[in-house]
Amino acid sequence: MSLAVLSSRTLFGLQVRPVQVEVHVGCGLPSFSIVGLPGAGVRESRERVRSALLSSGFEFPAGRITANLAPADLPKDSGRFDLPIALGVLLASGQIADARGQVPEVRHYVLAGELSLTGSIMPADAALAIALSVARDDPQAILIMAPAAAGVAARVPGLRVLSAGGLSEVVAHFTDRAMLPSATPAGHEPADEASAPCLSDVRGQSAARRALELAAAGGHGLLLSGCPGVGKSMLARRLPGLLPPLTPEQALEVAAVHGLARSRPAWSRVPPFRAPHHGASMPALVGGGARPRPGEISLAHHGVLFLDELPEFGRQALEALREPLETGHVTVARAAGSCTFPARFQLVAAMNPCPCGWHGHPHPRRDCRCSRETVARYRARISGPLLDRIDLHVGLSVESAWLEAPPGEPSAPVRARVLAARDRQLSRQGCLNAELDGVFLDRHSEPDAGGRALLARAVATWGWSARAARRSLRVARTLADLDGCDRVEAAHMAQAIQYRPEESA
Structure with missing residues (x-):
C-alpha cells in the first residue's frame, strides 16, 4: 500500500485532541514533507524518523513521502508524532505484513512516542493526560508508549497500554513475531x-x-x-x-x-x-x-x-x-x-x-x-x-x-x-x-435562632457583602462539624464571625 493512517494525540494546555497521522509514499524525486500545521519539534521528526528507520534495519523509501497531521488547522508540537510517522512510512512502503502476508490492522491503536536516532522510543510528555483522553474517546483503543510513559498511562482504569522500548519491537508486534507486553502501572509515592x-x-x-x-x-x-x-x-x-x-x-x-x-x-x-x-x-x-x-x-x-x-x-x-x-x-x-x-x-x-x-x-x-x-x-x-x-x-x-x-x-x-x-x-x-453554595448552603448551614440573630447583627454593623455572610456560614458549619453537632448553633456562629474582621468585609 502507498497510504497508511494511524492515530495519535496532540495537546493544547490540558486538552488532548485526536490526530490522524496520514503517511503517503509515492513516485517522484526523493523528499520528506510534514504538513498539517506542524511546530518546530514536529518538523524535526523527518531527521529522527530517517535515522531511526535505518538504525533499526529498515529501508528508507527513495520516493516522495508526505505525512499529514489532521486536522490541519490544529497546531501540533512535540516529538510524540515520531513513532506513528515512522510506522506509517513502513506501512505505506510495504515493509510490514502480518503472518498471513496482509497489512496489519492498526485502526484501534494510538501511538505516542519520540524516537531517538538509534530507534529507541523516548517517553512522551503528559502521558497521563493522553491516556485519560484515549480511554474517554474509545474504550477499545490500545495505547502504545515508551516503558516509562506506559507505566504512568496504565494507571487509567479500563485502558489497555502496551510498553515498547524501540521501533523494532513495535514492528515485531504488528508482524505477529513478538507481542508487546502490557504495561504495569507505575508505583506511587506513599502518603507518609x-x-x-x-x-x-x-x-x-x-x-x-x-x-x-x-x-x-x-x-x-x-x-x-x-x-x-x-x-x-x-x-x-x-x-x-x-x-x-x-x-x-x-x-x-x-x-x-x-x-x-x-x-x-x-x-x-x-x-x-x-x-x-x-x-x-x-x-x-x-x-x-x-x-x-x-x-x-x-x-x-x-x-x-x-x-x-x-x-x-x-x-x-x-x-x-x-x-x-x-x-x-x-x-x-x-x-x-x-x-x-x-x-x-x-x-x-x-x-x-x-x-x-x-x-x-x-x-x-x-x-x-x-x-x-x-x-x-x-x-x-x-x-x-x-x-x-x-x-x-x-x-x-x-x-x-x-x-x-x-x-x-x-x-x-x-x-x-x-x-x-x-x-x-x-x-x-x-x-x-x-x-457549599446556593440551596445546599441554606439547607446544611442554616443556624439556629440565636445564630441567625448574630449573623444579621454582624451584616448590619459592618456592612458585610452577601459573599462575606455566606463564607461565615460555611465556617460556622465546619465549627459545628468539629464539635460533632448536626445544627449550627449560636456559639459556632459567634466564633465564625470572629474570623472575619471589619476591614476584610
Missing part, C-alpha cells in the same frame, strides 16, 4: 504523614493552631497576619500534614496536571504544596504561554497554595486569583483557542501588618517606623474583593514566653479530628463546606 512537619513544633499560638485545624477540616482559605518571625510560615507549612491522602481519582487529576510541568512524581497520593516566590508573574500563577502551561494555582489542585508576603505579589497576579477561588478552575485564552485548567486549591497566605512589620504589635525593643499613610498603602495592595474571598483571618502576636511553653499538640490527633469532620461533610453533602 510522618515525613510531614509536625504541628508539635509550634509552641504557643493556640488561636492560630485552632484556625489551621479549622481550615484543614473545611477546606477554607486562611490569612495569617503578624510581625516577622512570629510563626506564620511555620504554621502554613504544617497544613498538608493535617490533610487526608488524595483519593485515586484526585491523584489521577493531579498527576495529569503535573505531567505538563514534570514538577512532581508521576503518581502520588500526597496533596501538593506550592509556595511560589512573591516575584512570580501572573502567567506563573494562573498559567499561560504560547502553548498554555498550568500555573501555580493549577499545580496546587487538590492541595495547598501558600503565598508568603502576600502584599509583595503583583497586583495583577493577586487579582487573577479571584475567579479561581470561586470557581475551582481557570481558563487561559489564546489566539489558537482557550483551555481550562483545574484549580481547586486551598489558599494560605501570610503577611506583615506593615512594611517594617511591627505595626500594632508592641515590643520592648522594636517600634513601628511606618507612617499611617505608609501602612494604609501597604494594606491597600490587597484588594477588598480578594480579602472577601478568604474565609479565615487570623492575627498572630508576639509571645515572649514561648521558649518555656510545652510542645504543642502533635499533628496526628489534630488530623484525626480533621478526618472525622471531613467524613461528616462528605457523607452529608458530598463536598467540603468551603464548596
Whole structure:
C-alpha cells in the first residue's frame, strides 16, 4: 500500500485532541514533507524518523513521502508524532505484513512516542493526560508508549497500554513475531504523614493552631497576619500534614496536571504544596504561554497554595486569583483557542501588618517606623474583593514566653479530628463546606435562632457583602462539624464571625 493512517494525540494546555497521522509514499524525486500545521519539534521528526528507520534495519523509501497531521488547522508540537510517522512510512512502503502476508490492522491503536536516532522510543510528555483522553474517546483503543510513559498511562482504569522500548519491537508486534507486553502501572509515592512537619513544633499560638485545624477540616482559605518571625510560615507549612491522602481519582487529576510541568512524581497520593516566590508573574500563577502551561494555582489542585508576603505579589497576579477561588478552575485564552485548567486549591497566605512589620504589635525593643499613610498603602495592595474571598483571618502576636511553653499538640490527633469532620461533610453533602453554595448552603448551614440573630447583627454593623455572610456560614458549619453537632448553633456562629474582621468585609 502507498497510504497508511494511524492515530495519535496532540495537546493544547490540558486538552488532548485526536490526530490522524496520514503517511503517503509515492513516485517522484526523493523528499520528506510534514504538513498539517506542524511546530518546530514536529518538523524535526523527518531527521529522527530517517535515522531511526535505518538504525533499526529498515529501508528508507527513495520516493516522495508526505505525512499529514489532521486536522490541519490544529497546531501540533512535540516529538510524540515520531513513532506513528515512522510506522506509517513502513506501512505505506510495504515493509510490514502480518503472518498471513496482509497489512496489519492498526485502526484501534494510538501511538505516542519520540524516537531517538538509534530507534529507541523516548517517553512522551503528559502521558497521563493522553491516556485519560484515549480511554474517554474509545474504550477499545490500545495505547502504545515508551516503558516509562506506559507505566504512568496504565494507571487509567479500563485502558489497555502496551510498553515498547524501540521501533523494532513495535514492528515485531504488528508482524505477529513478538507481542508487546502490557504495561504495569507505575508505583506511587506513599502518603507518609510522618515525613510531614509536625504541628508539635509550634509552641504557643493556640488561636492560630485552632484556625489551621479549622481550615484543614473545611477546606477554607486562611490569612495569617503578624510581625516577622512570629510563626506564620511555620504554621502554613504544617497544613498538608493535617490533610487526608488524595483519593485515586484526585491523584489521577493531579498527576495529569503535573505531567505538563514534570514538577512532581508521576503518581502520588500526597496533596501538593506550592509556595511560589512573591516575584512570580501572573502567567506563573494562573498559567499561560504560547502553548498554555498550568500555573501555580493549577499545580496546587487538590492541595495547598501558600503565598508568603502576600502584599509583595503583583497586583495583577493577586487579582487573577479571584475567579479561581470561586470557581475551582481557570481558563487561559489564546489566539489558537482557550483551555481550562483545574484549580481547586486551598489558599494560605501570610503577611506583615506593615512594611517594617511591627505595626500594632508592641515590643520592648522594636517600634513601628511606618507612617499611617505608609501602612494604609501597604494594606491597600490587597484588594477588598480578594480579602472577601478568604474565609479565615487570623492575627498572630508576639509571645515572649514561648521558649518555656510545652510542645504543642502533635499533628496526628489534630488530623484525626480533621478526618472525622471531613467524613461528616462528605457523607452529608458530598463536598467540603468551603464548596457549599446556593440551596445546599441554606439547607446544611442554616443556624439556629440565636445564630441567625448574630449573623444579621454582624451584616448590619459592618456592612458585610452577601459573599462575606455566606463564607461565615460555611465556617460556622465546619465549627459545628468539629464539635460533632448536626445544627449550627449560636456559639459556632459567634466564633465564625470572629474570623472575619471589619476591614476584610
